[in-house]
Amino acid sequence: MKINAFAFSVALLLTAHALRAQDTRSWWHNVRGIVVDEIGRPIATATVYLKDAGGHRLWMTQTDRGGRFSFGLVNTDHKYEIYAEQPSLVSQKLPVPTVQSSHDLELKLVLTNKAAQH
Secondary structure (H helix, E strand, C coil), X not given: CHHHHHHHHHHHHHHHHHHHHHHHHCCEEXXXXXXXXXXXXXXXXXXXXXXXXXXXXXXXXXXXXXXEEEEEEEECCCCEEEEEXXXXXXXXXXXXXXXXXXXXXXXXXXXXXCHHHC
16 A cells, blocks of 8 residues: 555656646747848848847847858747847847747848838
């Protein structure tokens, strides 16, 4: 009897730990995307920034030849903003969606002339 109660307790503990770990991981997403110009052409070597709610730049990366970027895993339980720049060009600032799922976040940033935005 004691062995069955012990085995049940261990199984219950492992199940609770697995559920908690699964819930925690579901807030973490690979944040990636593409930077394009106004007619949809990919932009290479654009700098993409990830900022926190206080406006502090946390990470930056550059797009590859196909305009693609990736920040790797980001905890989307926090508020972030993402945007891209290149000399004389800037994209819209997008909030990183606060979602709880197992899917990656794919974002599209469109670069436009800085002067046209003012």
